[in-house]
Amino acid sequence: MERFKRLLPEIARMTPLAGDEAMNVWEAYDESDSIIAYAFTAIVPEVVPDIPDMEEMDKYQVDGVVDPNDYKMINIDISLHPEGPEEPWTMEITEREFEKQYIGLVVEEIDLAPDGKIDAITDATLSSTWITDAIREKVSKIIDRSK
Secondary structure, eight states, X not given: OHHHHHHOTTOOEEEEGGGOGGGTEEEEEOTTSOEEEEEEEEEEEOOOTTOTXXXXXXXXXXXXXXXXXXXXXXXXXXXXXTTSOSSOSOSGGGSHHHHGGGTTOOXXXXXXXXXXXXXXXXXXHHHHHHHHHHHHHHHHHHHHHHO
16 A cells, blocks of 8 residues: 555545456555545566567556546556566656656557657567557546446
């Protein structure tokens, strides 16, 4: 819960969304027991599809919080996963400048430009794509499960 409190300090407690712990999505409540966000974690292992025996490249952990009313992104943190490589391909994807692009977006806007509002990191288009796809998928699942 502490990693989500960094993203939204008002979080007092969390419970799994719809009792589905495997989905890595929680309802986040404030001190007055009102739901203030949906929180999620996505693990983004990078592999190049269609290449047999390809090892994982960079691996990321994405933690995010989504508004429970309009499903806009409130805040997000992209970090290297503890089981990822010692020397990642790029660190730019974990920097605040890239993360800020997601804040305030709804699921339809979470895609790489020109289809969406996310600018990919130069020389890390695959990483940008995989992370953006994972975030969009989590927000879509939150919308489906919470309605």
